[in-house]
Amino acid sequence: MQVAKLSAELIGQTDLLRLNSLSELTGCDIFVKLESQNPGGSIKDRAALQMIKDALASGELKPGMTIVEGTAGNTGIGLAVVARSFGLNMVAVMPNDQTKEKEQMIQLHGAELVTVDPVPFKDERHFYHTARRLAEERPDYWWANQFENTSNARAHYVTTGPEIWEQTQGKIDILVSAAGTGGTIAGNSMFLKEQNPAVQVWLVDPDGSGIYSYLKSGAYVSQGSSFTEGIGIMRLVENFRLAQIDAAVNLPDDDLVSLSRHLVQHEGLVLGSSSCLNVAGALQAAVLHGPGKTIVTFACDLGERSASKLYNPEYLAQRGVRTDAEPIHDLIARYRQQGDRVWYRTP
Numbered sequence: 001m002q003v004a005k006l007s008a009e010l011i012g013q014t015d016l017l018r019l020n021s022l023s024e025l026t027g028c029d030i031f032v033k034l035e036s037q038n039p040g041g042s043i044k045d046r047a048a049l050q051m052i053k054d055a056l057a058s059g060e061l062k063p064g065m066t067i068v069e070g071t072a073g074n075t076g077i078g079l080a081v082v083a084r085s086f087g088l089n090m091v092a093v094m095p096n097d098q099t100k101e102k103e104q105m106i107q108l109h110g111a112e113l114v115t116v117d118p119v120p121f122k123d124e125r126h127f128y129h130t131a132r133r134l135a136e137e138r139p140d141y142w143w144a145n146q147f148e149n150t151s152n153a154r155a156h157y158v159t160t161g162p163e164i165w166e167q168t169q170g171k172i173d174i175l176v177s178a179a180g181t182g183g184t185i186a187g188n189s190m191f192l193k194e195q196n197p198a199v200q201v202w203l204v205d206p207d208g209s210g211i212y213s214y215l216k217s218g219a220y221v222s223q224g225s226s227f228t229e230g231i232g233i234m235r236l237v238e239n240f241r242l243a244q245i246d247a248a249v250n251l252p253d254d255d256l257v258s259l260s261r262h263l264v265q266h267e268g269l270v271l272g273s274s275s276c277l278n279v280a281g282a283l284q285a286a287v288l289h290g291p292g293k294t295i296v297t298f299a300c301d302l303g304e305r306s307a308s309k310l311y312n313p314e315y316l317a318q319r320g321v322r323t324d325a326e327p328i329h330d331l332i333a334r335y336r337q338q339g340d341r342v343w344y345r346t347p
Helices: 020-026 044-058 074-085 100-108 127-137 151-167 183-195 211-217 253-267 273-289 313-319 328-337
Strands: 016-018 029-034 066-070 089-095 112-116 141-143 174-177 200-206 247-251 294-299
Touching: 020 029, 020 253, 020 273, 020 328, 029 151, 029 273, 044 074, 044 151, 066 074, 066 127, 074 089, 074 100, 089 100, 089 127, 100 112, 112 127, 127 141, 151 183, 174 183, 174 273, 183 200, 200 211, 200 273, 211 247, 247 273, 253 273, 253 328, 273 294, 273 328
Parallel strands: 029 294, 066 089, 066 141, 089 112, 174 200, 174 294, 200 247
Antiparallel strands: 016 029
Protein backbone atom coordinates (compact mmCIF):
# COMPACT_ATOMS: atom_id res chain seq x y z
CA MET A 1 0.00 0.00 0.00
CA GLN A 2 1.44 3.33 -1.07
CA VAL A 3 0.96 6.83 0.30
CA ALA A 4 1.75 9.29 -2.48
CA LYS A 5 1.94 13.06 -2.80
CA LEU A 6 1.39 13.11 -6.57
CA SER A 7 -0.89 10.97 -8.74
CA ALA A 8 2.09 10.26 -11.04
CA GLU A 9 3.80 8.47 -8.12
CA LEU A 10 1.05 5.83 -8.26
CA ILE A 11 1.91 4.74 -11.80
CA GLY A 12 3.10 1.15 -11.99
CA GLN A 13 3.12 -1.77 -9.53
CA THR A 14 -0.11 -3.08 -11.04
CA ASP A 15 -1.56 -6.44 -10.08
CA LEU A 16 -1.49 -9.67 -12.05
CA LEU A 17 -4.83 -11.49 -12.38
CA ARG A 18 -5.20 -15.16 -13.36
CA LEU A 19 -8.00 -15.75 -15.87
CA ASN A 20 -9.31 -18.89 -14.22
CA SER A 21 -11.81 -19.93 -16.89
CA LEU A 22 -9.38 -19.72 -19.80
CA SER A 23 -6.58 -21.22 -17.72
CA GLU A 24 -8.70 -24.25 -16.84
CA LEU A 25 -9.85 -24.70 -20.45
CA THR A 26 -6.28 -24.70 -21.78
CA GLY A 27 -4.24 -26.16 -18.94
CA CYS A 28 -2.07 -23.03 -18.90
CA ASP A 29 -1.83 -20.23 -16.37
CA ILE A 30 -3.05 -17.19 -18.30
CA PHE A 31 -2.58 -13.86 -16.52
CA VAL A 32 -3.50 -10.27 -17.36
CA LYS A 33 -1.56 -7.37 -15.88
CA LEU A 34 -4.18 -4.87 -14.75
CA GLU A 35 -2.85 -1.64 -16.23
CA SER A 36 -6.26 -0.05 -15.68
CA GLN A 37 -5.08 0.43 -12.08
CA ASN A 38 -2.82 3.29 -13.15
CA PRO A 39 -4.21 6.73 -12.24
CA GLY A 40 -4.91 7.57 -15.88
CA GLY A 41 -6.54 4.19 -16.35
CA SER A 42 -4.15 2.68 -18.90
CA ILE A 43 -0.71 1.22 -19.59
CA LYS A 44 0.18 4.44 -21.42
CA ASP A 45 0.62 6.19 -18.07
CA ARG A 46 3.98 4.41 -17.80
CA ALA A 47 5.29 5.76 -21.10
CA ALA A 48 3.91 9.22 -20.32
CA LEU A 49 5.75 9.35 -16.99
CA GLN A 50 9.06 8.11 -18.42
CA MET A 51 8.96 10.45 -21.43
CA ILE A 52 8.29 13.48 -19.23
CA LYS A 53 10.88 12.53 -16.58
CA ASP A 54 13.56 11.92 -19.20
CA ALA A 55 12.77 15.16 -21.03
CA LEU A 56 12.89 17.18 -17.81
CA ALA A 57 16.21 15.55 -16.89
CA SER A 58 17.72 16.36 -20.29
CA GLY A 59 16.44 19.94 -20.31
CA GLU A 60 14.31 19.42 -23.44
CA LEU A 61 11.23 20.03 -21.35
CA LYS A 62 11.32 22.90 -18.87
CA PRO A 63 8.92 24.05 -16.15
CA GLY A 64 6.12 26.17 -17.60
CA MET A 65 6.22 24.54 -21.02
CA THR A 66 3.30 22.81 -22.72
CA ILE A 67 3.40 19.17 -23.82
CA VAL A 68 1.81 18.40 -27.17
CA GLU A 69 1.15 14.93 -28.55
CA GLY A 70 -0.83 13.18 -31.23
CA THR A 71 -2.76 10.33 -29.67
CA ALA A 72 -5.54 7.79 -30.14
CA GLY A 73 -6.55 8.63 -26.59
CA ASN A 74 -4.78 6.73 -23.82
CA THR A 75 -1.35 8.36 -24.22
CA GLY A 76 -3.08 11.72 -24.21
CA ILE A 77 -4.85 10.87 -20.97
CA GLY A 78 -1.62 9.59 -19.42
CA LEU A 79 0.31 12.69 -20.44
CA ALA A 80 -2.47 14.90 -19.07
CA VAL A 81 -2.30 13.11 -15.71
CA VAL A 82 1.49 13.34 -15.48
CA ALA A 83 1.61 16.89 -16.80
CA ARG A 84 -0.74 18.00 -14.05
CA SER A 85 1.46 16.30 -11.44
CA PHE A 86 4.50 18.25 -12.69
CA GLY A 87 2.66 21.56 -13.13
CA LEU A 88 2.80 21.43 -16.93
CA ASN A 89 0.15 22.07 -19.55
CA MET A 90 -0.95 19.56 -22.18
CA VAL A 91 -2.42 19.72 -25.70
CA ALA A 92 -3.67 16.44 -27.16
CA VAL A 93 -4.29 16.11 -30.91
CA MET A 94 -6.69 13.25 -31.58
CA PRO A 95 -8.54 11.85 -34.61
CA ASN A 96 -12.26 12.48 -34.22
CA ASP A 97 -13.30 8.86 -34.80
CA GLN A 98 -12.03 7.59 -31.44
CA THR A 99 -14.42 6.88 -28.57
CA LYS A 100 -15.99 9.93 -26.96
CA GLU A 101 -15.11 8.44 -23.59
CA LYS A 102 -11.42 9.09 -24.28
CA GLU A 103 -12.05 12.63 -25.48
CA GLN A 104 -13.93 13.37 -22.26
CA MET A 105 -11.18 11.95 -20.05
CA ILE A 106 -8.47 14.03 -21.74
CA GLN A 107 -10.47 17.18 -21.06
CA LEU A 108 -11.46 16.16 -17.53
CA HIS A 109 -7.76 15.83 -16.70
CA GLY A 110 -7.24 19.44 -17.71
CA ALA A 111 -5.70 19.07 -21.16
CA GLU A 112 -6.68 21.01 -24.26
CA LEU A 113 -8.15 18.72 -26.90
CA VAL A 114 -7.70 19.33 -30.64
CA THR A 115 -9.59 16.89 -32.88
CA VAL A 116 -8.81 16.34 -36.56
CA ASP A 117 -10.31 14.23 -39.31
CA PRO A 118 -8.82 10.73 -39.65
CA VAL A 119 -6.58 10.73 -42.73
CA PRO A 120 -3.73 8.53 -44.02
CA PHE A 121 -0.33 9.06 -42.41
CA LYS A 122 1.10 10.62 -45.58
CA ASP A 123 -1.46 13.45 -45.31
CA GLU A 124 -0.05 16.45 -43.42
CA ARG A 125 -3.42 16.80 -41.66
CA HIS A 126 -2.80 13.48 -39.85
CA PHE A 127 -2.90 13.82 -36.05
CA TYR A 128 0.80 12.88 -35.80
CA HIS A 129 1.92 15.63 -38.20
CA THR A 130 -0.49 18.12 -36.68
CA ALA A 131 1.03 17.64 -33.23
CA ARG A 132 4.56 17.90 -34.63
CA ARG A 133 3.67 21.09 -36.48
CA LEU A 134 2.13 22.68 -33.38
CA ALA A 135 5.32 21.96 -31.43
CA GLU A 136 7.53 23.36 -34.20
CA GLU A 137 5.54 26.59 -34.26
CA ARG A 138 5.82 27.28 -30.52
CA PRO A 139 9.13 27.45 -28.61
CA ASP A 140 7.26 26.82 -25.36
CA TYR A 141 5.79 23.51 -26.69
CA TRP A 142 7.47 20.12 -26.31
CA TRP A 143 6.44 17.28 -28.62
CA ALA A 144 6.37 13.94 -26.77
CA ASN A 145 6.61 11.96 -30.05
CA GLN A 146 5.63 8.64 -28.51
CA PHE A 147 6.34 6.62 -31.67
CA GLU A 148 9.99 7.61 -32.02
CA ASN A 149 10.81 8.60 -28.43
CA THR A 150 12.44 5.48 -26.98
CA SER A 151 11.76 6.62 -23.41
CA ASN A 152 8.45 4.91 -24.23
CA ALA A 153 10.11 1.48 -24.46
CA ARG A 154 12.44 2.34 -21.56
CA ALA A 155 9.40 2.77 -19.30
CA HIS A 156 8.59 -0.91 -19.70
CA TYR A 157 12.22 -2.03 -19.51
CA VAL A 158 12.67 -0.39 -16.11
CA THR A 159 9.20 -0.97 -14.60
CA THR A 160 6.75 -3.34 -16.31
CA GLY A 161 9.17 -6.10 -17.27
CA PRO A 162 10.74 -6.30 -13.80
CA GLU A 163 7.27 -6.38 -12.21
CA ILE A 164 6.19 -9.30 -14.41
CA TRP A 165 9.41 -11.19 -13.66
CA GLU A 166 8.91 -10.72 -9.93
CA GLN A 167 5.17 -11.52 -9.97
CA THR A 168 5.68 -14.77 -11.89
CA GLN A 169 8.80 -15.62 -9.85
CA GLY A 170 10.68 -15.85 -13.13
CA LYS A 171 8.42 -18.62 -14.44
CA ILE A 172 6.90 -16.76 -17.39
CA ASP A 173 7.01 -18.77 -20.63
CA ILE A 174 5.15 -16.50 -23.08
CA LEU A 175 4.45 -12.76 -23.16
CA VAL A 176 1.66 -11.63 -25.50
CA SER A 177 1.09 -8.04 -26.58
CA ALA A 178 -0.45 -6.00 -29.32
CA ALA A 179 1.58 -3.03 -30.59
CA GLY A 180 0.80 0.55 -31.50
CA THR A 181 3.98 2.50 -30.95
CA GLY A 182 5.70 -0.76 -30.01
CA GLY A 183 6.96 0.59 -26.70
CA THR A 184 5.22 -2.00 -24.52
CA ILE A 185 6.35 -5.06 -26.47
CA ALA A 186 9.85 -3.63 -26.97
CA GLY A 187 10.66 -2.73 -23.38
CA ASN A 188 9.15 -5.87 -21.90
CA SER A 189 10.75 -8.19 -24.44
CA MET A 190 14.18 -6.65 -23.90
CA PHE A 191 14.00 -7.06 -20.14
CA LEU A 192 12.43 -10.50 -20.01
CA LYS A 193 14.80 -11.99 -22.59
CA GLU A 194 17.76 -10.63 -20.63
CA GLN A 195 16.49 -12.66 -17.66
CA ASN A 196 15.66 -15.76 -19.73
CA PRO A 197 16.26 -15.91 -23.50
CA ALA A 198 13.77 -18.79 -23.71
CA VAL A 199 10.82 -16.51 -22.94
CA GLN A 200 8.68 -16.35 -26.09
CA VAL A 201 7.28 -12.97 -27.12
CA TRP A 202 4.10 -13.05 -29.20
CA LEU A 203 2.68 -10.10 -31.10
CA VAL A 204 -1.06 -10.08 -31.78
CA ASP A 205 -2.19 -7.82 -34.61
CA PRO A 206 -5.71 -6.70 -35.59
CA ASP A 207 -7.09 -6.42 -39.10
CA GLY A 208 -6.11 -3.12 -40.72
CA SER A 209 -2.58 -3.22 -39.30
CA GLY A 210 0.51 -4.16 -41.28
CA ILE A 211 2.78 -5.42 -38.48
CA TYR A 212 1.93 -9.10 -38.96
CA SER A 213 2.62 -8.74 -42.67
CA TYR A 214 5.88 -6.87 -41.99
CA LEU A 215 7.18 -9.64 -39.74
CA LYS A 216 6.25 -12.31 -42.30
CA SER A 217 7.42 -10.63 -45.48
CA GLY A 218 9.22 -7.40 -44.65
CA ALA A 219 6.46 -5.28 -46.18
CA TYR A 220 3.63 -3.41 -44.47
CA VAL A 221 0.43 -4.72 -46.07
CA SER A 222 -2.97 -4.67 -44.40
CA GLN A 223 -6.38 -6.13 -45.05
CA GLY A 224 -9.70 -5.03 -43.62
CA SER A 225 -10.06 -2.79 -40.60
CA SER A 226 -10.57 -2.97 -36.85
CA PHE A 227 -12.44 -1.02 -34.21
CA THR A 228 -9.44 -1.31 -31.86
CA GLU A 229 -7.92 2.09 -31.18
CA GLY A 230 -4.23 2.95 -31.05
CA ILE A 231 -3.28 -0.60 -32.06
CA GLY A 232 -1.38 -1.52 -35.22
CA ILE A 233 0.72 0.58 -37.55
CA MET A 234 1.82 0.73 -41.17
CA ARG A 235 5.40 1.94 -40.74
CA LEU A 236 8.53 1.02 -38.82
CA VAL A 237 9.15 3.29 -35.83
CA GLU A 238 12.03 3.41 -33.35
CA ASN A 239 10.20 1.86 -30.42
CA PHE A 240 9.00 -1.13 -32.42
CA ARG A 241 12.46 -1.53 -33.92
CA LEU A 242 13.68 -2.51 -30.43
CA ALA A 243 11.13 -5.30 -29.98
CA GLN A 244 12.36 -8.90 -29.81
CA ILE A 245 9.48 -10.92 -31.25
CA ASP A 246 9.31 -14.69 -31.67
CA ALA A 247 5.80 -15.17 -33.05
CA ALA A 248 2.87 -13.18 -34.41
CA VAL A 249 -0.76 -13.81 -35.24
CA ASN A 250 -3.51 -11.74 -36.84
CA LEU A 251 -6.96 -12.00 -35.24
CA PRO A 252 -10.32 -10.44 -36.25
CA ASP A 253 -12.68 -8.20 -34.33
CA ASP A 254 -15.28 -11.00 -34.11
CA ASP A 255 -12.99 -12.82 -31.66
CA LEU A 256 -12.79 -9.75 -29.43
CA VAL A 257 -16.58 -9.67 -29.12
CA SER A 258 -16.66 -13.36 -28.18
CA LEU A 259 -13.91 -13.11 -25.58
CA SER A 260 -15.20 -9.87 -24.07
CA ARG A 261 -18.56 -11.49 -23.34
CA HIS A 262 -16.94 -14.65 -21.99
CA LEU A 263 -14.75 -12.64 -19.61
CA VAL A 264 -17.69 -10.62 -18.32
CA GLN A 265 -19.70 -13.78 -17.67
CA HIS A 266 -16.95 -16.01 -16.26
CA GLU A 267 -14.43 -13.58 -14.75
CA GLY A 268 -16.53 -10.52 -13.89
CA LEU A 269 -14.05 -8.55 -15.95
CA VAL A 270 -14.96 -5.82 -18.43
CA LEU A 271 -12.04 -5.33 -20.82
CA GLY A 272 -11.51 -2.86 -23.63
CA SER A 273 -10.94 -3.83 -27.24
CA SER A 274 -7.12 -3.80 -27.17
CA SER A 275 -7.15 -5.85 -23.95
CA CYS A 276 -9.49 -8.40 -25.52
CA LEU A 277 -7.15 -8.61 -28.49
CA ASN A 278 -4.31 -9.36 -26.06
CA VAL A 279 -6.36 -12.08 -24.35
CA ALA A 280 -7.24 -13.57 -27.74
CA GLY A 281 -3.53 -13.75 -28.57
CA ALA A 282 -2.80 -15.33 -25.19
CA LEU A 283 -5.53 -17.91 -25.79
CA GLN A 284 -4.08 -18.70 -29.23
CA ALA A 285 -0.63 -19.20 -27.72
CA ALA A 286 -2.04 -21.38 -24.93
CA VAL A 287 -3.99 -23.59 -27.31
CA LEU A 288 -0.96 -24.20 -29.53
CA HIS A 289 1.78 -24.43 -26.89
CA GLY A 290 0.03 -25.60 -23.72
CA PRO A 291 -0.66 -27.14 -21.37
CA GLY A 292 1.65 -26.17 -18.55
CA LYS A 293 2.75 -22.75 -19.80
CA THR A 294 2.65 -19.48 -17.88
CA ILE A 295 1.37 -16.77 -20.20
CA VAL A 296 1.16 -13.06 -19.39
CA THR A 297 -0.62 -10.33 -21.32
CA PHE A 298 -2.03 -6.87 -20.58
CA ALA A 299 -5.39 -5.43 -19.64
CA CYS A 300 -4.37 -2.18 -21.30
CA ASP A 301 -7.05 0.19 -20.07
CA LEU A 302 -10.46 0.65 -18.49
CA GLY A 303 -13.11 -1.39 -20.28
CA GLU A 304 -15.66 1.40 -20.27
CA ARG A 305 -13.50 3.29 -22.77
CA SER A 306 -14.76 0.75 -25.31
CA ALA A 307 -18.42 0.98 -24.28
CA SER A 308 -19.58 2.85 -27.39
CA LYS A 309 -17.90 0.38 -29.75
CA LEU A 310 -17.09 -3.10 -28.41
CA TYR A 311 -20.16 -3.22 -26.17
CA ASN A 312 -22.56 -1.42 -28.53
CA PRO A 313 -24.58 -3.91 -30.66
CA GLU A 314 -25.73 -1.18 -33.06
CA TYR A 315 -22.16 -0.07 -33.75
CA LEU A 316 -20.99 -3.65 -34.24
CA ALA A 317 -23.85 -4.40 -36.65
CA GLN A 318 -23.02 -1.29 -38.68
CA ARG A 319 -19.45 -2.55 -39.08
CA GLY A 320 -20.53 -6.07 -39.98
CA VAL A 321 -19.02 -7.49 -36.78
CA ARG A 322 -20.82 -10.29 -34.97
CA THR A 323 -22.96 -9.19 -32.04
CA ASP A 324 -23.33 -12.65 -30.48
CA ALA A 325 -20.52 -14.51 -28.75
CA GLU A 326 -19.06 -17.57 -30.42
CA PRO A 327 -19.13 -20.37 -27.81
CA ILE A 328 -15.75 -20.58 -26.13
CA HIS A 329 -15.27 -24.26 -26.98
CA ASP A 330 -15.85 -23.47 -30.66
CA LEU A 331 -13.38 -20.59 -30.50
CA ILE A 332 -10.75 -22.82 -28.90
CA ALA A 333 -11.34 -25.54 -31.49
CA ARG A 334 -10.86 -23.00 -34.26
CA TYR A 335 -7.65 -21.73 -32.67
CA ARG A 336 -6.33 -25.28 -32.55
CA GLN A 337 -6.88 -25.59 -36.29
CA GLN A 338 -5.26 -22.31 -37.32
CA GLY A 339 -1.72 -22.93 -36.18
CA ASP A 340 -0.52 -22.34 -39.72
CA ARG A 341 -1.63 -18.71 -39.41
CA VAL A 342 1.00 -18.05 -36.73
CA TRP A 343 4.29 -16.58 -37.96
CA TYR A 344 7.40 -17.80 -36.12
CA ARG A 345 10.79 -16.16 -36.28
CA THR A 346 13.34 -18.54 -37.76
CA PRO A 347 16.60 -18.90 -35.78
